[in-house]
Amino acid sequence: MKWIKTPLEQNGFQRYSSSDEIAGFLHTLAATAGRFARLDRIGYSAHGREILAVCCSAHSENPGMALQKLRVMLVGSQHGASEAAGCEALLHLARAILTGELQHLLEKFEFIIIPNANPDGRERDSSKNGNDVNINRDFVLLSQPESCALDTAVLRYQPAVVLDMHESAVLKRKTLGVEGYLTDFEAQFDIASHPAISENLQNYAESQLLPALIAAVETRGLRAQRYIREITSTKQPVTHGDLTMRIFRNKAGLRGALAILLETPMEPKADHHPTFRNIAVRMEKQWCCLQALLQVLQSQQPAILSAVARATQLPPQGNIALNGFYVPRNESPVTRINLRRRDTREIESIEFADHRAIAAHDFLQLPKAYIVQAHTDVFAELFERHRIPFDTVTEPFEAVLESDVFAYGDSSERILRVLDTSRDRAVVMPGHLYVPLLPDTARLLPLLLDPRSSSSVFQYPQFTQLITVHQPFFIARTPDQDR
Numbered sequence: 001m002k003w004i005k006t007p008l009e010q011n012g013f014q015r016y017s018s019s020d021e022i023a024g025f026l027h028t029l030a031a032t033a034g035r036f037a038r039l040d041r042i043g044y045s046a047h048g049r050e051i052l053a054v055c056c057s058a059h060s061e062n063p064g065m066a067l068q069k070l071r072v073m074l075v076g077s078q079h080g081a082s083e084a085a086g087c088e089a090l091l092h093l094a095r096a097i098l099t100g101e102l103q104h105l106l107e108k109f110e111f112i113i114i115p116n117a118n119p120d121g122r123e124r125d126s127s128k129n130g131n132d133v134n135i136n137r138d139f140v141l142l143s144q145p146e147s148c149a150l151d152t153a154v155l156r157y158q159p160a161v162v163l164d165m166h167e168s169a170v171l172k173r174k175t176l177g178v179e180g181y182l183t184d185f186e187a188q189f190d191i192a193s194h195p196a197i198s199e200n201l202q203n204y205a206e207s208q209l210l211p212a213l214i215a216a217v218e219t220r221g222l223r224a225q226r227y228i229r230e231i232t233s234t235k236q237p238v239t240h241g242d243l244t245m246r247i248f249r250n251k252a253g254l255r256g257a258l259a260i261l262l263e264t265p266m267e268p269k270a271d272h273h274p275t276f277r278n279i280a281v282r283m284e285k286q287w288c289c290l291q292a293l294l295q296v297l298q299s300q301q302p303a304i305l306s307a308v309a310r311a312t313q314l315p316p317q318g319n320i321a322l323n324g325f326y327v328p329r330n331e332s333p334v335t336r337i338n339l340r341r342r343d344t345r346e347i348e349s350i351e352f353a354d355h356r357a358i359a360a361h362d363f364l365q366l367p368k369a370y371i372v373q374a375h376t377d378v379f380a381e382l383f384e385r386h387r388i389p390f391d392t393v394t395e396p397f398e399a400v401l402e403s404d405v406f407a408y409g410d411s412s413e414r415i416l417r418v419l420d421t422s423r424d425r426a427v428v429m430p431g432h433l434y435v436p437l438l439p440d441t442a443r444l445l446p447l448l449l450d451p452r453s454s455s456s457v458f459q460y461p462q463f464t465q466l467i468t469v470h471q472p473f474f475i476a477r478t479p480d481q482d483r
């Protein structure tokens with residue numbers, strides 16, 4: 001089969017691939033691969049560039065086999081040119097799967113490869129999209145076309161596994177760098193970890209997947225660890241990643257996928273690098289982690305399929321936590337982490353408070369449905385963006401409705417708390433929105449709609465202003481009588 005050079009190989013690693021070159025490469029690759037590949041346009045960027053997904057699958061002769069295949073979605077460079085290596089590694093992977101040495105993987109896997117998730121950011125030499133928004137903080141509002149495209153792709157393809165590929169500069173010029181330190185890591189992985197995500201899925205990911213993944217990367221010669229959130233000061237406590245639905249990983253996890261974050265480092269730009277911004281070395285690190293992941297997914301396929309199959313089952317007691325917060329680890333309240341001196345590059349072991357335990361907060365008994373009684377146009381549009389099914393009520397009907405009454409607490413932070421909850425028989429009027437809790441949305445809908453949730457739309461001013469304190473909240477719940 002014809003060997004097609006990636007754009008990076010064509011330019012001799014002298015600059016990043018452009019969004020046009022990436023699209024051109026994917027078209028040529030898909031045409032060459034014939035029946036193994038389909039190129040889908042999953043959306044357009046803010047500036048109108050195509051966002052492409054290469055779908056790779058080999059149809060099995062034995063139809064029973066097809067059901068056993070693991071569908072894996074790989075997403076590169078959400079943060080544009082600032083984190084370019086994920087995309088470049090995925091072009092490499094797509095070629096190896098479709099026309100090269102990894103074609104045999106199609107016996108066990110189907111792949112949805114989205115190398116260039118933020119094509120505007122790549123062209124603007126930025127981490128943000130064409131509207132200057134960080135798309136990986138936009139999965140609650142879905143205000144940007146790129147985040148919408150990724151969220152919809154998770155629904156459309158229903159992958160069992162989602163990998164979100166990032167990079168991080170070891171020099172934080174304005175924060176840790178000022179204290180004279182660089183971070184020191186080679187590869188880190190996190191999992192979706194909002195406490196509302198299926199316990200089965202989280203237990204599997206934490207106790208089986210992560211240890212195997214870290215070991216597989218280390219066997220390949222890179223040091224690997226569970227993700228530690230960006231260290232901006234030697235005085236801060238250490239935690240894992242963001243616990244809200246604003247980020248892609250947690251949103252995909254709440255939709256029932258086994259979602260994984262990969263992050264590899266970028267050395268200071270001012271250092272001497274053999275290739276443009278050291279892209280060859282950076283790509284190699286991402287490539288190494290991809291191979292380790294594929295090896296682990298192969299060996300743990302039955303466990304993954306079983307954890308994912310149970311991910312949309314409702315929790316046994318019918319309640320979920322609206323929030324998760326990092327708290328000190330009881331067993332080891334402090335930890336030591338290696339940093340590098342910025343001047344000498346020597347390793348120094350530094351003590352940090354260890355806040356890597358997650359405490360679940362603000363439990364909610366899952367209702368049967370939500371009733372939106374005001375601002376219905378705003379919420380109808382929100383539900384459409386999230387692909388959350390709802391009905392507009394046409395005939396009035398009576399139901400028991402629960403409504404919270406909110407007030408601001410005494411602190412200056414303007415955090416809403418529940419003052420009271422009313423429970424009455426009331427009439428649901430024509431024009432109101434009836435939003436049933438379905439298995440696919442039961443874990444994310446309360447997070448989106450409950451003002452107490454740090455993942456809710458009410459964290460954003462345009463929604464906060466819709467709440468009238470000391471009055472029953474305009475989104476009521478119909479209690480689930482069966483529980």
Ligand SMILES: [Zn+2]
Binds near residue numbers: 078079083165167
């Ligand atoms: Zn990133």
